[in-house]
Amino acid sequence: MEQTDQHAQLYADIEERSMAVLRANILPGTDLMVPHLELFGGSMFLWDLAVQARAMAYEDPQLAAGNIVHFTSGQRKSGQIGNELSTGRVKPIAQQMVFGPAEDSREPGDHRPPTSHITQPPTIVNAAYEVGQHLPEDERQQFYRHVFPKFKRYLSFLLNERTDPNDNLVILLHPYESGMDDTPPWREKMHQAWHHDMPVSRQVAQNLASAVVGEGRRRFTDGRYVPLEQRASNLDILTSYLQTRALSKCKYDLECAQRDPRIVLIKDIGFNAVLASASTALESMATQIDDPDYVIDGDMQMRMYLQQQAVIEELWDKSTMTYYSKDARTNELIPIQTVASLFPLLNKIPENHVAAILTDLRAPGKFNGGYTSVPFNSKYFRPGVYWGGSKWAFAADLLEQGQVVQGRHKLAAAFRHQDLTRPAEPFKAEYEHPITGEPLGGLGFAPMAAKDRIFVEHQKPTHNPNVSGILPAWSPQRFYKPPKRS
DSSP states (O other), rough: OOOOHHHHHHHHHHHHHHHHHHHHOOTTTTTOSSHHHHHHHEEEEEHHHHHEEEHTTTTTTTHHHHHHHHHTTTEEEEEEESSEOSSSSSSSHHHHHHHHOOGOOOOOOOOOOBBBBSSOOOOOHHHHHHHHTTTTTHHHHHHHHHHHHHHHHHHHHHHHHHHEETTTOBSSGGGGGGGTOOOOHHHHHIIIIITTTOOOHHHHHHHHHHHHHHHHHHHHHHTTOOOOOGGGGHHHHHHHHHHHHHHHHHTTTHHHHHHHHHSOEEEEEHHHHHHHHHHHHHHHHHHHHOOOOOOOHHHHHHHHHHHHHHHHHHEETTTTTTTEEEEETTEEEEEEOOGGGGGGGOOOOHHHHHHHHHHHHHOTTTTTTSSSOTTTTTOOOOOSHHHHHOOEEHHHHHHHHHHHHHOHHHHHHHHHHHHHHHGGGGGGGSSOOOTTTEESSSSOOOHHHHHHHHHHHHHHHTHHHHHOOOOOOOOOGTTTOOOOOO
């Protein structure tokens, strides 16, 4: 859309507010960016950092690149990059439920920062590629050469250790790995496995435990700052903990987890779509390095290709024209649409799939041109409740990129403008109510500010998506030729 002088001033004001919030959430005494100093203290999170780094790169690309380098320093020996990394300010007791005991992955002289045993959608790979585009050529090469081997190991871990060879989809071990903690597909499966399927005596005990969890949250964690009715429920927290405890006994190993029927395993549509997009970024990074020591080998190319094709072939439901997640135990689709069902816009998908997603994105009964985490007409829609029915920056960011990937530049511009002119924009809230528009969660949330800063940049007449790092849908056929079917 054409930018008027009035729009230019509006966007300039938003840019200034956004950068102020980003700078306010740099950990004192360091250059490390956290999503919210009050709510999360010294913890960095994978996809929070990814969007923050991309926004900060417009002002200080060296700082943005340094944060990505620091986050990858916590990479595990398996290649996994955790969803959360502690900068040292999180109390050990608070780390136990997600991080596990430090000694299980440490050897003498191992000074890596504490990190979680679970991961998150690999948006950090795309972010690293984009941040590198803002660096001078010599610094870009140095940065890419540092992070490329780490990201290659990370994606290799996902494609080898976490992928079902029967359908080439990545399996998630925990709802937090989806990035959408209480999103309905996970919430329903977790409640069924860890609560409803338990004996009545266990259910009663869990109800009491949930009350204790709620009191603890009000006294010691997020409940001190945010009304708990805006958060995941106490039962959500409890069932997630029960799954975490079971996973820790398995040392977070997929094969072991598959042997425990209580553990919920899902082939998550959002994660798999983002992974296919991350392959694009890794391939583009290798191309820019242009060094035989920094390449993606043929076997990994094949796995990337098969995983991308699996998103289309395994997670698309023809009857509803929608992408869904799949239960990894039954291999049946979970027929619950969420905003993650729209994330395949990031990938090379059939045109009729693109058209169906864009129709749902604009339909009043579905997403109404926005990015509520659950469509308005869904029976699972809980407006204003965390990922059960709120508007999150992460979803908006991926949908904007997806529309650009599909060449819908006018739609993307209108989407950005509608979002930037929302009434709650000045608050930079953690998330927002999809009906009333009120700010929810913590205010001054860095990822929301980062998304706004990126959207402002993308609205500028001088913006060139080919420079910013928004990449076309991956075409691995340039490197990998799948065998012809007999």
